[in-house]
Amino acid sequence: MTSQVRAQVLGPVLAQFRALGRITWLGVWRGAHGERPHTLRRLAGVLLVALRLYIVLRIVYGSAVALVMLRDRVAASMPAGGIEVSPDHLSAARLVLWALALLTLSSRLRDDLSAPRHEQKTRIDEGFLSALPLSPHARACASFASSAGYALSFATFAAIASGSVTGAFVGLALFVVCACAGDLLAERAGSWPRWLLGIVAFARALAVVCSVGLVLLIGAVAFYRAQLGKMSLDGADPEIFEALIALWPADRATVDPMYLVAQALFHGRLGGLAAVTAGLSLAMYALRVRTRRTETSELLVQAAKTDSGFADTLSLFGVERLLTARRAPWLARAATPLACFLGLAAASLWLMRGRLILGFGQPDVFAFSVAFCMLVGGQASVRRASHTVRDDVAARPLLASLPIAPRATLRAKTALVQAYAVSFAAGPLFLAATFRAMTVTEALRLVELVIVLLVSASLAVSVAFLTQGNGAPRSASLGASTRFEQTLVLVPLFGVMFDEGRLNHAFAALSLVLLTLEARRAAAKSVRWTDDDDAQVAKQTPVWRALLVFGAFFPIQLVIQALSVVIFDESRREWRAVLAYASSGVVLALLTFRARSDQPSLPFAPKRAWWLAIGALSGLAAHGATMLYVRFVLGTEPAADKDASLSALLATFVLVSVLAPVVEEYYFRGWLQQAITSELPRRLRAFAFVPAAFAFSAVHVGSEHLPIFVLGLVAGALAYLSRSLGPAMLAHGVYNASLLIGATCTSRGGA
């Protein structure tokens, strides 16, 4: 019954939720803020309000349907045949949800295609209400209505997850009160003094950071409990819990603290912490729009004018520092790292009180806090880097006339963003230093955190120049759009955060370093302030372009995996992975085929056929080496999913031993390795397969990197020596096939 409720209600509500989140923030009204005649803008604003009200009504309707079903569930009087909901209602709701999804998709597409100038982009944050000819009261009412609708759907979702209708309505009331209070405050924020804005910015950051932390913490609890075999999560359904965690919008720089209502309700036992965080978050959520606006508003500029003492000398670094100081009060600037520190301190105190039963020891809490700071610090650096690049783009006529070397610009900006990023290490350091002596492992992890923050700050600056620099921002900013560059930044960062074992961490960290070096090399080309468009001057390196295409591979895989729920239900879960990989693999191959035209292509068949035999034997040898490593160094045994059906097993076999080798070798050896070769000095060209193998292993997040690196080396050397892709594909295929066969035999045999 639970799964039925989930399938019928939770799915649509989740979809609504996602759709609304996107529409609210990435905004169909975005276009309405362009440079159009005033009347048109207003008209567009009115139309969009109508649209939004329509959406709210749909959500209220959907929520009502869900609540009816929930009532049945709670009363435990469900008929044997399922819940009685008119099929018409559900299909209508589904239709609307599809329309919403389509609308979101099209608006997103338009955002990416139209590439508005950044001046317009900053105005998007003002929210749609400011575009309307409404009185403050009417605005407050409109805001209330949309908040209420949003909250209702959310509360419904929360109620389903927690099984408590009362809890849902308490959350709803809390939300509405907070949202309205926030809106009323926001109306007045325009006239607030600078210090008060600083405090607001700080409170907002605290709320966001706490909400991120809480969700991550809960996620960690769920994960560790599942690991320990304690699947029961205090009576709640672990899969709903997972769905809740999965709601996390991965492509958003900040978080919708409304998720916290669900968290607070779901974990009624956490009461205090969750409620405080949720309440604070919600108030700040409503303030967010306005605060973000005031951060860059005239108001702060006015305040900046009253600052005493002009700087006499301003280096590139100095100018960055001064501009940052002028842009926002210090509390607003330090808000995120401070909030991160305070949030972790509060969380650790809470943990010490023993109120939160984690089921794992203190080192894991420390590991969690390190991962948390990596994530928040990484994202905050991206935002800061984006700001500094925006300043430079605006001052381009000045900079273009000055003798500034591109690397000097990158260095100065990187130094500032790095100094900021490293402040995020304070939280875990506090945690480790306060409660007990730090272990060697923890000290190493802390050093790793600092290195990762330094490197990712540098990467963020380079990526900001690559995406926004040169006077021609490529696509929408706001830290919200999913760009291939961001995926590339995140993959190694997640690797460092979540891979297990020191060797795997080192692999991920090193790949972050290599990626940074390449991004920096590419960015140096885009800091030259040339006016030529992309077609005339290459502003990216061939290697970076190749990497970008791989950046497309991950999101495509995730999206297809998410969409495949429609085709494959829970019982055929393994097929989802097959479908997702197969489709994204095909896309990768097509993109490679289309975009690698600047590189000499390698033929598939070698000139001498015996290279194929060598390829197959090398695959077997690499498999043998892997087995030795896994058994004798790691002390484990690879095993496959023993419940998988025969057909799924067969499909997996075709996937890993045919499709994956062909696609991956075509990309890694056929393009990336060639691109690296073309960039290396002649005497080093023979070694291009080493960085290619490294990239090959680094993208396999969650796997043991060393064996994959070795396989990459073997395949790369084969491609280089035979001047063809066939032997490398064969080696890869044989390796994968033997690994799968071995694992299946082990698990079936064991069973």
Added chain:
Amino acid sequence: MSARLGAEGLTKTFAGRAALDGVSFTVDTAGVVGLLGPNGAGKTTTFKLLLGMLRPSAGRAEIGGHDCTNEPTLVRSVAGYMPDEPAFYDYLSGRETLAFVAEVRGLDPAAMWRWLDPLVHELAAETVLEGRCGAFSLGMRKKLALLVALAHQPKILLLDEPTNGLDPPSAAGARALFQRLAREHDTTVLLSTHLLDLAEKSCDRLLVLDRGKLVGDGSLAELRRVRDESLEAVFMRLVGKAPVASET
């Protein structure tokens, strides 16, 4: 070609259309050189090519012995450039912007201010120093851009529409300044303008561009076909819009 300022067959095409087509000139002496031409003739493109902000489709340009395309940083260190539409860091004052320029160019701030202070007075640019750049009008931005271009006392000055947006007294001050720089400081000033009055009063030599081609090069006296031919008549004739009457 090793001149102060020179171009050799300089060509730039945008989407197949030639914005500049085989332009060649050399400037070896101090003086004020006017780059004249109707809108879209390729004046700003010439400046951007000289400064290395664009890569030529063919030909080359050189400033102070440095190749404009391959050594843009060196070119920018010897030349001063004032763009047509200046922009600065919004949150800095004019004084801070100049402090930044001094630091980036490796100038001694005190020496820079000793040089700039009289110029500030001459251009009536006092208000430009203390206000925030983001709030400047076009005229104020032009003044600050001129100060930025002059900060390192360059021997080569590239000025794109320098008096555009300036009030009449400031424009007169700027004109006098250009001539003084050329006479007393051995400076080559290349300025683009479509104000024939400015060109006639202050330029020693004129380069006339039309649809990307150099159609006239010389002093006003050299460009005249008949005595007392006005610059306007010369200009109209060169850009192909000459009234036939002026020929007779």
